[in-house]
Amino acid sequence: MGKATIDYSLYLVTGREFLPPGKDYYESLEESLQGGVTVVQVREKNIDTGKFIEIARRTKEITDKYGVPLLINDRIDVHLAVGSHGIHIGQTDMPLPLARTLLGPDAIIGLSVSTPSEAQLAVQQGADYVGIGPVWATGSKDVSAKVKLAPEGVGRVLEILAGTGVEAVAIGGIHLPNLAQLLHGSISPTSRNHLSGIATISDIVGSPTPKDAAAALRAVVDSFKRARKSLGNPSSVFSLSSPEEPRSAESLIRQVGVLMEVVRKHTPLVHQITNNVVINDSANATLAVGASPIMATNARDVADLSKVIGALLINFGTITDKEGMLVAGRQANVNRKPLVFDPVAVGATAYRREASRELLSHWQPTVIKGNAAEIGALAESNEVLSRGVDSVGSGFTDPAKVVKALAQKRAAVVVLTGVEDYISDGEIVLKASNGHELLGNITGSGCMTGTLVATFCAAARLHYLASKEPFEDLSQLVQGDMLVGALAGVLVMTVAAEVAAARGDVKGPGTFRSALLDELYNLRPEVLAQRANVTVVQV
Ligand SMILES: Cc1ncc(COP(=O)(O)OP(=O)(O)O)c(N)n1
Numbered sequence: 001m002g003k004a005t006i007d008y009s010l011y012l013v014t015g016r017e018f019l020p021p022g023k024d025y026y027e028s029l030e031e032s033l034q035g036g037v038t039v040v041q042v043r044e045k046n047i048d049t050g051k052f053i054e055i056a057r058r059t060k061e062i063t064d065k066y067g068v069p070l071l072i073n074d075r076i077d078v079h080l081a082v083g084s085h086g087i088h089i090g091q092t093d094m095p096l097p098l099a100r101t102l103l104g105p106d107a108i109i110g111l112s113v114s115t116p117s118e119a120q121l122a123v124q125q126g127a128d129y130v131g132i133g134p135v136w137a138t139g140s141k142d143v144s145a146k147v148k149l150a151p152e153g154v155g156r157v158l159e160i161l162a163g164t165g166v167e168a169v170a171i172g173g174i175h176l177p178n179l180a181q182l183l184h185g186s187i188s189p190t191s192r193n194h195l196s197g198i199a200t201i202s203d204i205v206g207s208p209t210p211k212d213a214a215a216a217l218r219a220v221v222d223s224f225k226r227a228r229k230s231l232g233n234p235s236s237v238f239s240l241s242s243p244e245e246p247r248s249a250e251s252l253i254r255q256v257g258v259l260m261e262v263v264r265k266h267t268p269l270v271h272q273i274t275n276n277v278v279i280n281d282s283a284n285a286t287l288a289v290g291a292s293p294i295m296a297t298n299a300r301d302v303a304d305l306s307k308v309i310g311a312l313l314i315n316f317g318t319i320t321d322k323e324g325m326l327v328a329g330r331q332a333n334v335n336r337k338p339l340v341f342d343p344v345a346v347g348a349t350a351y352r353r354e355a356s357r358e359l360l361s362h363w364q365p366t367v368i369k370g371n372a373a374e375i376g377a378l379a380e381s382n383e384v385l386s387r388g389v390d391s392v393g394s395g396f397t398d399p400a401k402v403v404k405a406l407a408q409k410r411a412a413v414v415v416l417t418g419v420e421d422y423i424s425d426g427e428i429v430l431k432a433s434n435g436h437e438l439l440g441n442i443t444g445s446g447c448m449t450g451t452l453v454a455t456f457c458a459a460a461r462l463h464y465l466a467s468k469e470p471f472e473d474l475s476q477l478v479q480g481d482m483l484v485g486a487l488a489g490v491l492v493m494t495v496a497a498e499v500a501a502a503r504g505d506v507k508g509p510g511t512f513r514s515a516l517l518d519e520l521y522n523l524r525p526e527v528l529a530q531r532a533n534v535t536v537v538q539v
Pocket residue numbers: 011013041043073074088089090091093110111112130131132133141169171199
């Protein structure tokens with residue numbers, strides 16, 4: 001019959017024990033197929049062989065009706081008994097080469113993998129696809145002893161599979177709210193390989209309306225795959241940042257001016273979970289440029305807020321509200337609001353590194369902003385060390401390369417602040433050379449830059465929504481050109497600082513601090529355009 005061609009987009013693993021009370025397994029299965037499940041695996045852990053065969057046989061009648069391939073978990077005998085399309089096996093099940101010998105070349109054989117070396121072996125041994133997991137904790141299987149890969153870990157495995165023809169689904173704790181984060185955050189850093197789909201038990205089986213649950217997941221996966229396919233440059237992070245105009249420095253600066261007007265006209269609400277050293281200055285900077293700050297931190301508060309905000313800033317200078325950060329970030333992803341992450345002093349302590357890892361595995365940032373030490377820590381580079389919240393030394397040998405690589409690795413816009421600021425969306429790199437040394441003499445200037453980046457990312461989203469038909473790419477985490485939003489935040493801060501420092505009444509840090517607030521308030525797009533010193537860096 002030849003090997004089946006499988007669309008792995010939405011892979012249902014069955015789990016009768018997770019059905020809602022009163023819901024019939026076959027009814028649920030059929031509804032999930034109507035919702036768009038593309039492949040089914042029958043997984044039964046505690047039943048007799050006869051019963052397993054009976055369930056698999058009836059399942060196959062239904063999957064056949066919808067033209068959807070059927071696989072069997074672990075059991076070659078059951079596969080042979082019902083004539084399914086193949087099997088899925090784990091690392092401790094029958095070795096793959098033996099399974100291949102028994103089943104022949106036409107059977108689909110999928111293998112569970114958790115590491116790049118397991119993936120390498122799967123390729124060598126002729127797996128048709130791999131199931132990468134667990135991505136997150138799950139109540140559907142005991143994975144307590146296993147490392148939770150998070151999207152980044154899935155990306156490391158995908159790197160190995162690039163160009164091999166072996167497709168991959170991710171599994172474990174995947175639900176609608178974290179799906180877009182997983183799809184984008186797992187794109188492999190170098191090869192830009194991406195998942196062929198996702199596998200789930202509880203998100204579909206546990207739903208009283210499996211058709212709707214499957215349709216919602218499928219729409220996001222389809223959107224993601226369509227966007228990746230149509231992407232001119234596969235290294236781009238935001239497929240919908242496709243610019244209306246070519247990305248010259250001049251056109252980007254012009255778009256920054258537009259966003260300055262958008263902020264003043266629409267006063268976006270900028271939610272900030274920031275450190276207690278800078279709360280007041282950050283709130284005032286937000287107000288000065290025409291937006292509205294809200295500094296809520298409580299986990300119960302932040303979940304509701306998410307629907308009404310324009311953007312979220314998470315700055316973990318004094319990590320006192322990690323729960324709030326986790327919830328607010330996840331909600332920002334769910335509601336597709338820009339999320340700016342400022343990992344203050346992330347390289348300075350083990351606790352901060354762990355906190356950053358935890359946050360980044362829980363949600364997907366839109367923009368990551370940091371100084372050289374912070375960006376170095378996230379990029380796992382030893383070039384720059386940190387002393388508290390400051391960087392030691394002058395920075396990277398090739399900062400443009402570092403920001404571009406990190407943007408691709410994290411599927412986010414990256415802003416590296418310093419004497420010169422570098423900004424990349426993984427496709428192009430901008431160097432902005434404005435600012436004044438007095439910025440280094442007041443506390444919180446870096447944090448305020450993060451605030452303004454969030455503010456103008458909110459404006460970029462509003463601008464996009466006002467100028468286009470409703471967004472069609474359901475997999476995209478945010479709408480609008482976040483590169484321009486990030487550039488706007490950096491330029492408004494640094495140009496206002498230049499104007500403030502040049503004033504006759506500025507004598508030092510104290511007067512500079514007040515003048516900076518005034519000049520943020522007074523800054524107009526024409527002045528910014530005259531002063532902005534931006535170049536596109538070739539990397
Ligand atoms: C698609 C997919 N991926 C991974 C698994 C896990 O399989 P395995 O490691 O064999 O563990 P059990 O399912 O047997 O508990 C899977 N079933 N499907």
